[in-house]
Amino acid sequence: MYTVIHCAIAIAFAAFISGCLGAPFKSVNTCGYDVCNLGQSDKLNVHIVPHTHDDVGWLKTVDQYYYGTRNDIQHAAVQYILDSVIQALLENPDRRFIYVEIAFFWRWWMQQTEDMQNTVRKLVNEGHLEFISGGWSMNDEGVTHYSSIIDQHSLGAEFLRDQFGECGRPKLGWQIDPFGHSREVASLFAHMGFDGLFFGRVDFQDYAERNRTKRMEMIWKGSANLGAQSWLFTGILPRVYTAPQSFCFDYRCSDEPIKDDPHLYDYNVPERVQAFIDAAHIQARSYTTNHIMMTMGSDFHYENANEWFKNLEKLIKYVNAQQANGSDVNLFYSTPTCYLYALNKANQTWTTKTDDFFPISFSQHGLWTGYFTSRPALKRYERYSNNILQVTRQLNAFSNSTLRQAIFPLNEAMGIVQHHDAVSGTEKQHVANDYAQRLSEGIDSVIYVINEAYKKLLSKENQSLPVPTQFLCHFSNISECLPIEGQDSFTLTIWNPTIQPIEDMIRVPVTKNYTIRNPTGEFIVAELIPISTPMKNIPGRTSSAQYELLFRAPIPALGFNTYYFQVKTDITIEKKSTIKVTHNEACILQNQHLRIEFDDQGNLNNITNQNRNFTVLFSAQGLYWYTSFPGNNSSPEFQASGAYFFRPLTSNTLPVSNSRNITCTYTNQVQKALIIYNNWASQEIKLYDGARIAEIEWIVGPIPIEDNIGKEIIMRYDTDIQSNGLFYTDANGREVLERKRDYRSTWNYTVYENVSGNYYPIASRIWIKDNKRQITILTDRSEGGSSMHDGSVELMIHRRTLYDDSQGVGEPMNETAYDKGLVICGKHFLIVEPPEYSALYHRPIAQHLYMNSISTYALPNLSYDNYSNSFRQTWSALTESMPYNVHLLTFDQLTSKVFLIRIEHYFEFNEDDTYSKSVEVDLQSLFRNLGKIIYLLELTLGGNLPLNDMKRLVWQTIDNESSYSKSTDSNSLKSTVVTLNPMQIRTFQVTLQ
Template sequence: MSVFSASIYLFFLVVTTSSLPRGKQLKCGYENCNLGKAEMVNVHLVAHTHDDVGWLKTVDQYYYGAKKRIQNAGVQYILDSVIKELLEDPNRRFIYVEIAFFWRWWHEQTDSMKHVVQRLVDEGRLEFILGGWCMNDEATTHYSAIIDQHTLGFDVLSSIFGECARPKVAWQIDPFGHSKEMASLFAQMGFDGLFFGRADYEDILNRIGPKELEMVWKANQNLGASSDLFTGILLNGYNPPPGFCFDELCTDDPIMDDKRLQEYNVDEKISAFLAWVELKSFTLKTKHLLLTMGSDFQYSNANAWFKNLDKLIYHINKKQANGSNVNLLYSTPSCYLYSINKANITWPTKKDDFFPYADRPHSYWTGYFTSRPSLKQYVRVSSSFFQTCRHLDVFGDLQNHIQIFKMWDALSTAQHHDAVSGTEKQLVAYDYALRLSAGTDACQSILNAAYKKMIPKTETAFPDQIFCNLLNISYCQATETMKQFTLTLYNPLGQDVADYIRLPVSSNKFVVYGPNLKPIPIQIVSIDAATQRIPEREESIANYELIFEYKIPALGFATFFVKTDKNENNKASSKEILIKKGEAFELNNGLVSISFDGVTGAMKKFGNLQSNIFTNLKQDYLYYIGYPGHNRSPADQASNNYIFRPWNNTPISISNGRNLQSVLIKGNCVQEVRQVFSPWVTQSVRLYKGQNYAEIEWTVGSIPIDDKKGKEIIVRYDSGVNNNYTFYTDANGRQMLERRINSRPTWPITMDEPVAGNYFPINTKMFIKDLNKDMQLTVLTDRSQGGSSLKPGQMEFMLHRRLLYDDDRGVGEALNELGVDGHGLIVRGKHYIYLDKVQTSTEFHRQQAIEIFLKPTLSFSQLNMHPQNWSSTFHTQWSAIQSPLPANVNLLTLQQWGRHKLLIRLEHIFEKNEGPLSKPVTVSLKTLFIPYNVTLLEEMVLGANLKLSDLHRLKWKMKDNFAFPDAVTVKSHDSLDVTLSPMEIRTFIVTFTKRKEQF
């Protein structure tokens, strides 16, 4: 048990199982499974509930059962009722998934009830499946947050119940499409299998005939068999067979088996059930069938369910005496998996993913790739900040588990498939944001506490740090009101980092000094009109932005000093030139050039000056009109949160061919052009000094709906790169997947939506490669978005959506987000454009995507002494490691895991065959950290809930005998050296001793 978890439970007055006697050693896991009867068709009845961690109601409302008028659902009553009914019959079994809810319920229970639940877990009668804090989305989630949210759930289960509660099967029954990287992560967590309920309706139809609803998913070509995962598609989603829903929320008749009553219906019920079993048996390869008996928020009256299931089992199994070969049993997904593994047959394989998903014609669930873009960005930024928070908890030796948990809980909850996905009601979206805000506040208190221990050289108290959470819209009260202040940045990367910062200020006269007290070149620009009109910054008094370059050591901080400049002739202010109509112009920083057309003012050509590679590059903002249907038929399907369905597949240009209003700014830090495409769409195209890529900051909103038409806004980059309809998107920020228009690798698709059906999730990047030249055009994003390459040379990204019709997938309201002023929400984001040879482009997008995600954390304080005195009193620069990590290695996790123990994950960020940096790399942990001496490594599975040496996954025979080569690496238990192969993540619990001199 980690000290981390124990502290959380003690805080909430929870008695952990350290105080619960285990009694005799009980068998659990596969050894406790009922495998059915040989030569019979064994129907594994899986009693379950699917409890969304927020959707139509907030997490709290779902747990307590509030707001019944919205949805009749109360999770606490489900768990109360199920435990009571499991005790009535030792044959009954039940699975539970969402640990965010179970954890709440557990800490409310008495000691005697905890003993009861412990026994049910040990006997396999209550089994935890998946085990994450939630059932996360797979399209819009970043791999770092996926790992973190599962680690939290796993650690809670391990701390309470021990090994018997370790999940063996992933259960992704409700997410809307399934990611190859997600499957790879599950395999690395030690899961033996994965089951889900949603796949494209045509994909399912094509799998039924050849009995390929179950397969071995070869999820990562870089990792070999260690990433293979048995995967099954549940034919009936996750619902019971028609006519056999026995929940209070259902209208199906119960089983009435008293022959004295007129409503006796056993014979017809049995016949209908056996017909369903026979129908489903044609789709599977073994004599074992898995039937889900439950659905959303069911079992609040578990007696109704179990009483009828008992009858169903009794009456069908009684027919065996008359020759029936059907055998019903209470089971779990893991026991079903173990049963079919024992069948020892050969399975088909799959090497691609399950995106996009459509549940019927004209109904592609590709809208949620972009829905609620501001929330998607908030989740991404919060995940990055969580890394900093954990780092400084370690380096400050705070052991502040309660504050860490607040952020961990909020961030993990936000990964739910109706959270970051943007498919929740508006009030629930507000609740997710509120939780992230509270978690952010908790982590900011950790940074303050850590800095007070780490930064002072003397007994002088380090001043409280001020944080600015709205810098993305150029609003920061600290920088706007203080005449002189410090800026401290913490770098969570294992490599040194250099970039530029923009701070909103109310004056155009400043000087900046670096950590070495030497002046730094700066530039001051006005805040553009598009930013000024954002209603959320109405209290801002800033009219300018102060720009300068920062350099921060790996895993370290640096302090900069900003002071008002009394020199009236400040030369840092930029000149702004209004481009006249018909005048061509260019941005050129010596590394990149961007030329703009003299007639339209639009982007025209993009060039890499170092590699001498150029391409025509036109750019425009356009919108699709969302289909205004009422969902009475597939042809009447509306576009909304889940579904993207344009009224017309040809989008409308927002600029409509008009000459763009452009302002050119050039200075000693950045060159930029500000362009107005319409009153509600603007952008700034920037080239910073010394950077070999372009930054495009877009601002979209308020999207007009005066014409009663919902709109879906895209940006399109139209280049001269000949990619012939092939493009590449990332899976959760890691593997790159090849996509091709109007094509699916495993079945001949009927493409009834040529735009929406060709959209894919873009978590961090998309690129296209020229078929005839060594040239690649790459676009990196700052949040998850949907996009595609619909024509040769094109890449389009959906940025924002405002719609007026519900899409009939449960939410019951249109996606019409409003700002504080009551008008449509304004959203701002960034794209990063890079053009180069293929190998160099790969190195760029692998490293730059990590840097975009793990941006430094900024904090400010009043500068109340001369910088020289500050430098004598406080450290102005510090790094936690002896030397930066190799360029292909990322420190994915660094977290307290008990006294003198750390949880550390290292990852290789490249795939195989991506150039010199794709080779295996070795890192020594022995003396890596300056404050610590590492004395012992204990390697764990990815979720940190099992020693890797104790992992023994089920083996499967595969149809094509194809196997990716295993990762070649060194895993010595006697060494403190860690060798990483491409795409490998290695997880360790590290024991350390402190050095005397830490700071």
């Protein structure tokens, strides 16, 4: 339901999207680089950066943090921070402050008077208040998907553009708290027009080496495909993001203030000045120019901004006064933007980096690799919510419903959940519940948009019947859809959000048997298949459905098909079609492409690719667990495994059961092997007719802890592939990086944890290969994964620990539901192909997994004849499918005639002989049903700046390379046909006639 709360939020959002086509607050030479203090050439210039780091949920919910409730958990109140900072900036024109988390600032902004808003605009336009990074939240980089990273940054960028114009546009990324850093994020930031990136957390071994060799700042080559356009200047902060020791002036800190009355017995200016000068010189040893940046602030600081600023101004005054006595230290208020600009003007060459910053170690035994899997249900729900968000945008646009403001609650919830203590799983349980609630309410709000869209798209001309109300069945993944149970008829409408036609295997849980008509009225073949016992036993499942109807559904590109279900009156459910079933016998699953063999103990023996005529042998496949280390965190050797850290007690795994039962089922459309290990672990391997991939659906939980042992559950695939210590993982769902076991390319790596030290975030896929064979596993959510032995791939799918890992959350990773340990149901998709053909399958399948078809049901209470006469049953926005290697990333209606679209080439160079080539796309084909394109404006990736206006800083590397790259002459696009190169995303504002 489109609730009153959603309406209020949507109205507030409409207030800032009303100016989406213009930037009302332009300014010249009053902000950004134009007002930067570049210091003195003969001094050590210390850029003092006042800032606050405001987690968008962590120990408290986002609401509790904003209002300052539950201070018994953590004293934090963002509304007072912003009140205090604004007042402090007005008191002294020299002061500077940066703000990052737009989710909080937007909320505060909507509560201000017009006079206060104008006051803040003046502060922004004069460079006193500066927005950095500008995302709705400071997103995690390991487990987030690139689609959602772009969305949440675009949401913040749109607000800043519409309220503050060019002076509100962030010029760099500020990822000071995430637990590892992705090369893909660097590339995305570069294409958003950022000039640089600063962050705080790196591996302690990496930090020591960079600190020693003055390589704390570098040029990060963010893409192996996109050249200098993806390069990003990157700097590592020396203390994560805190002030130098003893110089924290927040009321939470115990450091002494600057006491500058010489008549006081505890007058401390000389001691404080010398201590700061020493700290500046120590920091400068790690950096290569005469500029350093000192972050002055920390978590939720500046609730009393006067306390900070008053002491900082004393520090600036008295330290600079020592220049008369020969000191070379020069302090001044600054921002990361100005620090970056000073580095750019320093006539310096820089080292480069081509890999990423994963995984990172806090200490010898504390690796931030547990969060790759923590809270797997929330990770899946976030991915599902993004799927619905993208589909809703498309439906709104193609129906010309102009209901963008009603989509805002889901868009905003998704922005919040990208936070590095949200989808990462590193928050308290009540906060995780709040994130899930926000997503749920956001989805509720877009049901209204979906229905308004289908009222137009389903309706035939001159028909008077109301369009049946559509609804989602959120528990289809556990074979439950309560509203259709017992109904004599219902419809299923499936929307395909991709620009190629697809064919899905659809599973509908039922309590009766039905005939199914396709959009042309023909009866289609469907099979009634029993729902597995592990699925029926999932806690919380209330459905009485014992069967699923399985059928093949072709869906047109960017369109829908409707299927009409009518109960069979002459055949009861017991008289189902013939199904062959075997129990605890050796069995073979086989279709036109693959042959999968199991023995009578449920062991997967081999998979044969019949088209390529090769076989992969398996020595083991299935579910295992690591024992969580039960430490007290008193020292590194007693580090426990918890929400952030994955630390197994030993490197050995145990099978979840020493015995298993196998049941193989054969029908015309699917063959499957159900392997039950015990009452809390099972997997079902499915091979659909005509499929080139195998689907592995697993159900794990409640993980038993009665033995007081925490357990980290993995799915492992052990093969005879000679992988030579190498494996390959994706970055945020896009480019793939080569990994080498027990190795880091940028420093001499000492192995302290041989398992978790080899774990990497898997947002969509992981593979191993030899010269002739490649096995690729795709995931339905982000998981941690590795190859611990040659020929082996493992993915952590669930975890339940009994100890906190001392990183602040204060709780073990012990999720429960329905008074039991949490049960997780998920999927892997297995591809066995030669390396040269693998991308042909894993690239489109990965895209389809996160942009899946969305099914809505309806109860029309009409006969099929009446329904088909009144309503359209098939529709597509396209007259013909688009190129196979192109994906429609965003299709968002801004106004009735203006749209924001993103299209991408989703193959890398040299992945495929055909599809790794450049391709042309006619954008007009996307608007066949909407109108003629009369104007195309190409924008930066964030959608907040014309591409022609993007003038990034140019950097030189030590190898005499330049980051300079010429922008496309985007304002003069004479044609609607555009070219895409491998891995390129292009963003356009489209105006229709």
